[in-house]
Amino acid sequence: MMSNEINSDTAKMLFKEGAIFVLLDMPEGSEFGIDYNSWTTGPNFRGVKMIPPGIHYIYYRTGFFRNFKQREIVVRKWDRSLEEDVSQADKERVEGNLQELDQYLGAYPYENYKKWISLTSHISEELLGKLQPECGAITSVTQFLSPPSNSEMRRQSAETLAQQENTSPSDTRKKKKLPQLQKVPGTAIRFTKIPKQRYPEGATPQQITVYSMDSTFMLDSIIQSDYSKNKRGILGEIQFAFICFLIGQVFDAFDQWKKLVHLMCGSEKALNSHSDLFMDFIAMLHFQVHEIPEDFFVDIVSANNFLTTTLQEFFSNLEAGNGDIKLRERGLKFRDHLTRKFKWDFTTEPDDYAPVIVDS
Known part of the structure; x- marks a missing residue:
């Protein structure tokens, strides 16, 4: 009907x-x-x-x-x-x-x-071509290649490794008890790789300390390498990951969603250089938070206070005066809304620097 x-x-x-x-x-x-x-x-x-x-x-x-x-x-x-x-x-x-x-x-x-x-709202056809698996299908269960079943091949492999490592074949087999699983080519979602290095090459120890407290360098690296034509593509990837884990039940997508949200929230200087991007980021998070089922939210998203501690850092960066006035106003209104709806308190900082839950 x-x-x-x-x-x-x-x-x-x-x-x-x-x-x-x-x-x-x-x-x-x-x-x-x-x-x-x-x-x-x-x-x-x-x-x-x-x-x-x-x-x-x-x-x-x-x-x-x-x-x-x-x-x-x-x-x-x-x-x-x-x-x-x-x-x-x-x-x-x-x-x-x-x-x-x-x-x-x-x-x-x-x-x-x-x-x-x-x-x-930020997912484009071009982004789909970049992220979707080459096979075109998204599955909730990771597909792995079957490990070799021929015992002779395994024995020869163990003997070869033993020669290389100067160990006995039996010792090598013990080290290799678990199969070395590999994903079936073309079946993995092609998410953007998050840079592991938080600072540029040649940075001094003092500079490394400063960069390590702010994720802006990593965010800029991703935008320059993957989203130079449209920086809002990173928001599209966050939305893509959100849909894949919420509807498609893909755990790798949930992990990518967490990483990218955490990266955005920890990019303090980027609030000034990308204020327009963060205006859209807040609107995107507003819709996502309201679509997560309550039991799912409590059991998974709130595990280890991931979202609350991540947003605590984001709101603190705004309160420190980063971003233009419109961004700060929208961000702090979003904080107040979350406090009213979910009883989160982002205004106090306990010893472990995590927001506390307001008593009902």
Whole structure:
């Protein structure tokens, strides 16, 4: 059923200009989702129509982002293997039979579209090409190559290592008990690598100390190397990671989200050089924090007070006078909002420099 929140003019426009995603041969009772919505499929399910043009995330066995164009028709085939592309003949048959197929297509849940836009506002098609796995599919479970099973190959490998290390084959086998797992090529999300060095080459000991207290050098390094054309691309990567861990349940994405949020919050001097970027960063975090389920938030995001301690540093940097006046005002309003909603107190600093929880 279509929500009452979509008016007739919008419905007509989406019916005419919206994209269509067709999924053939999907078993009844399977989970299917698009963006922030998921369902258990019935016997007649064939896909979704009236998809607003733009970035969307579709998931069933695996997930993928796609920038849908106006009136675009995308056809996939459910299969137990990962081969889902359909033949050109099948696609043409679907396109020629849309009128009959229409009754089996669910309408895009437009009532949640504004929420989705707020969570993906900085994700571009170019960014998708940079971050998505080469195979095009995002999976919650990391795919590894199977370790060698031939005992003779393992024995020879142990003997070779023993010769190199001047140890006995048995000792080497003990060191190599666990298989050396490698990810299946092309299946990993291609997240930006966070620089390990916090200071430039040739820095003096005194300079190293200063750089180590501020992440601006690392942030600037990422912007220059990966997002020189559009520095807001780093916000898009944070949003991409957020969607992948919140909806796709990808732990590596959760880890990347934490790292990038921590990097942004710890970049004190960047508040002055990139005030406009941090204005958007605050708005992005506002939407993300409000979309994390309460139990998930308590169990994972608040583990070791990650978010509260990270934001404590961010707000302290703003209070120190960094950033223009508009940024400071917005940042401190955001702090006050979080205090009211989640009962966090960022104004006191206990001995371990962590915010405390305000008693209800």
